[in-house]
Amino acid sequence: MTGRHPQFLWREARAGVSQLALFAVCVFLASLSIAAVSGWRHSVDLALAEETKKGAGGDVVAFSTEPFSNELLEAAEKYPHILSSEMFTVALSPKSDLTLFSKLKGVEVGYPYYGEVPLESGRNIHQALKEGLVVEQRVLERLEIEVGDSVKIGSRLFKIADMALSEPDRPLGMWGVSPRIFVAFDDLESTGLIRPGSYLERRIHIKLDDPSQAGLVAEELRQVAVPDQERVETWQRPPVNMERYVENFFTFLDMMVILAVALGGLGMQSTLSAWLRSRQKTVAVVRTFGATSRFVISHYSVIVFLAALAGYLAGLLAAGVLLAASGDYLSQMLPVVVAPSLSLYAALESAFLCLLVSLAFAAWPLYQTSLIRPAAVLRDEESVASRAARWKFGAFLVSALFLLLLFMVGDLKKSAFISVALLLVGAFSGVVSGLVVKFLKRSRPRHLALRTALGSWRAPEAKTEIVVFIISTCLAVLYTAVLCQEAVKQNWIDAMPPESPNLFFLDIQPHQEKAFREKLGLDVKLFSNMRVRVLKVNGEDLDRSGKREYWQRDGRGKLDANPTLELPDNDTLVEGDTLYKGEAPDQVSIRRDMAKALEVGIGDRLTFGVQGVPVEATVSSVRRSNRKGFKPSFELLFPPALVEGAPRTIFGSVRLPSEEIGATQTRITKEFPNVVSMDISLTIRLIGERLMQMVGLVRYFLGSGLVAGVLILISAAWSARRRRARESAYYKVMGADLGFLNRVIWLENAILGLTCSVLGLGMALVVSGLVCKYRLDIPFPEMGVSLLWMLVLPAVGVTILGWAVGRKVVSSRPAPYLREG
Amino acid sequence: MTSVLQARAVWKTYQREDAPDVEALRGVDLEVAAGEFVAVTGPSGCGKSTLLTVLSGLDMPTSGSVVIAGRDVTSSSEQELAELRNKEIGFVFQSFHLVSSMTALENVAFPAELAGEQEAISRAERLLDQVGLSDRAHSFPHQLSGGEKQRVALCRALINQAKLIFADEPTGNLDSHNGDQVLELLIALQKEQGSSLVLVSHSSDVVARADRVVRMKDGKVVAD
Structure with a gap:
């Protein structure tokens, strides 16, 4: 028997329509999952590329939390550039007596290089900044003020000159929690907020005539940048934390999709096997009348292909609807605004992957059907495949799933x-x-x-x-x-719990400590904090060749250190009987995760960089923090004598009834303009x-x-x-x-x-x-x-x-x- | 002599779409006495198997009445019929009809367990021993030969000491040796328990062993 027999196809499909429908639903589910994630990824990639260019605010951008070195500034001088700085602060409205934790950004004329900051009045942002501040709508709403009113930032009163409608270099969603306040770069100093130890992110934005040279220029700047302090990036790469988050987000989704598709694939195989088993007698009869294995396999394959196609198309349609409806949901979880849609690329990719998965799972039942012998007319018999065939099909299935994964993860x-x-x-x-x-x-x-x-x-x-x-x-x-x-x-x-803090005070200067306690009038526990880096372990330079995005996790980034003689409430010692051994000052207690990352234990000698000054200490104990509640947890604890006189800031936290938080913030901001109070x-x-x-x-x-x-x-x-x-x-x-x-x-x-x-x-x-x-x-x-x-x-x-x-x-x-x- | 089965004017008509109705039974009258072995014979399609399913309450007659052990099958509820089949009737089929997911022992013990019999397993073991299958008690049906399957089916039919045993071509799927063996066992066990046996068969050898032979043709009893 040769050629296609449409009537045979039609009769066989009808005879197993319910099982085939279940098979098609399994394909539908796989298609929906693959196409949805493919569509999301494609849309996010596009949005991220666009956002990255705008977000960088230049072709090459240098970052530092310390003042830039002269060498880097001189190198940047060769190219058109502008400066900007960002920091957290609390804005106070004298009119409403309300305060707002917000993010202050000082910008030079020329900002932004890419995109724009449209204002409500329609004028240029730098015109407005000459008159005062430019704020986003949330600032006006939360402080209950209008354009033209004044707010106090630090120790200076500013007029609100205009309202910004959007901002090109600002991540959204959970990355943009704090409302934005723009100030002219030259006015930043006059707020009195820039003090030793204050956390301020400084940027140099460089614009090139030929953006393709960004890589070369970045490399040139890196040569003179202070290692571990000044970072130089190009617009081609999104910010490390953003890139890592998006990567992790999709890796997580890929895993879920693969798991769902693999399980759905078992559904395909199972329903198909059930249908084909019910056709055993028919296959045996047509084989009795001379049909070859090829005839059998080709006819049933056509039916399977058509059912898979129906499932795929339905899945694609559903994915299109899901993608269109998921923009807001996805944008809330990602640092970019995404408008997902089913692109041709996503449709083709899911078609290929769906075909691959359907084929991988349908191959075995179809092959088994081709093994049915004419003798099955007379008696029920299982078609027995050889061991080699089983291995081959198993290997094919695993390879197909791996290929699917490789295609998705890349x-x-x-x-x-x-x-x-x-x-x-x-x-x-x-x-x-x-x-x-x-x-x-x-x-x-x-x-x-x-x-x-x-x-x-x-x-x-x-x-x-x-x-x-x-x-x-x-x-x-x-x-x-x-x-x-x-x-x-x-x-x-x-x-x-009742003892957990909900209001944090940051950037308290050491000389303000006593007055701050008195003004707050509460039993507040204050912590000194220093940002330090580990430079050497047992005299060997710390290897920083790994990926920069993992530095913080690996103990290669800046660590929080607290000078204290007491074990914090949330901590317990896991190595060592006491926090320090004896009274020697050159000791350090290290948190367990960092000890693991740095591969150190009691007795190891570490060299730290504290504001550029090297300090040596021996590990005296290893601690673990239970992290329950929002209590501070320090990676390093030093005896105060070791770091005496080193620059530090003080922070504290209290637990207040929610209705008292606003008034307390206002009271503190009025008295200590540089202190940032944060309602977490x-x-x-x-x-x-x-x-x-x-x-x-x-x-x-x-x-x-x-x-x-x-x-x-x-x-x-x-x-x-x-x-x-x-x-x-x-x-x-x-x-x-x-x-x-x-x-x-x-x-x-x-x-x-x-x-x-x-x-x-x-x-x-x-x-x-x-x-x-x-x-x-x-x-x-x-x-x-x-x-x-x-x-x-x-x-x-x-x-x-x-x-x-x-x-x-x-x-x-x-x-x-x-x-x- | 007391009768365990009385069938009066039993008709069974199958209605079909786009085709004339089929009258499988046309006014059959039959009475079976306690302990009697009745063979029902006749050409293919004469209604023998239909008569068996109707007499045993597995299917309802279109008209007429069937009384088993004093109970009118046609007016009984599903619950009463189930109880009747469990306690008063035993079945042996040509295709054995054993439950594939149960072992031989479980198949035999099942009706007794359903009746709440505490000694179901030991009785099933004794019966299997009687038919020479004690070493196959824990085998599943697909592990048994045709003759063995039918011996298991015999034990299952007899475990509740049924008053009436219906056997539909019990040797039809067996070779002559196994067929003879099964028939011998069936008759021996029937006699031992004092049950009545209604057996449908084509085989003249089987029919020759019966106390009484009922011949059927075109849905009617033509000789008794």
């Missing part, structure tokens, strides 16, 4: 890492769920209905192992995310919202994985209908009534649902417990009755679904099934 090393991580998750979940299902299948409880229900799991069509694996894996990952989010929320956001409750709420959004994304992607599990459950129930009806007939013949059969169905699905729930929740508890203890270093959250819901809800869902699909079958009359051979 980095071989990271893809390999994620593959290993996902394989470990899958293997762990597979082994645990496999063992539990095997145990339950082998168990022979005394209760007859229970034993009969477990017996139904043994039928090959039941697909119990795969259903339990998929649902419990999805639940495990989902619950892990929920539990970790809850742990962070409880410990860092909701924690705020707003920031905490914002972080909480972002965390919820991230968990929302996990829910979305793993939700599609769960749907795949549910589809397999339905598919398995459908393909087992005939067997189940026949078995029900046998039970009836032996005297079972409808009540007994219904009990069996309920129990079978209840045990299935409960097994998935228990496994999913159990694995999540183990993993999230480990993450909380070893990664986040916070106590495990108290979940209370929520854990019970997490256990019960999926179990009830699976029970109801399984019963709904299976209930009709048991009520059919037995006679027709007994006539079957």
